[in-house]
Amino acid sequence: DQQVKQNSPSLSVQEGRISILNCDYTNSMFDYFLWYKKYPAEGPTFLISISSIKDKNEDGRFTVFLNKSAKHLSLHIVPSQPGDSAVYFCAASSPGNEKLTFGTGTRLTIIP
């Protein structure tokens, strides 16, 4: 049972445009959400997070939006740059739970 779903395995976006990566979850107990970025042959690196008490968090070109009623999370990258080409994972956790549940990832390709 996949509790965190990234339904788009891949996404291509023109350089300079907005990239929108989506993530849906089924567990209503999740209260902390994160996005990780992964380059080939490297480990995932933390990008941005959001707590369920907020609906938006920004960090430079990256913004994460949380819609709790829809159980939906999205990551916006504006403007997209070639170095953003990577696999992006969303992850979620619930209170008192030691486990981060990851989605299956979306491969983002930025076209110069």
Next chain:
Amino acid sequence: NAGVTQTPKFQVLKTGQSMTLQCAQDMNHEYMSWYRQDPGMGLRLIHYSVGAGITDQGEVPNGYNVSRSTTEDFPLRLLSAAPSQTSVYFCASSWDRAGNSPLHFGNGTRLTVT
């Protein structure tokens, strides 16, 4: 600052062999964990530790053992390797429990079991 260091980077094992994947962190993090990444399945938690001397099972613990004798080290042992354990293994650490702070990952060990 090395962060999380995993060795080896690559390993090929025959079915039934045992081995230990090493993981060390120099950030004085209490929380450490092991994940495996398989195509189409994201990252799945194998075992984790909230401090020296304390370990617990994650989502897919069968066939793996861990110990945590020091804050810095968290080795993962494969007892009797099986082809189903062919995967990329990531060690991660954080200053607080996984639900409260971001994980810092190592660069992974790619394991092939023939």
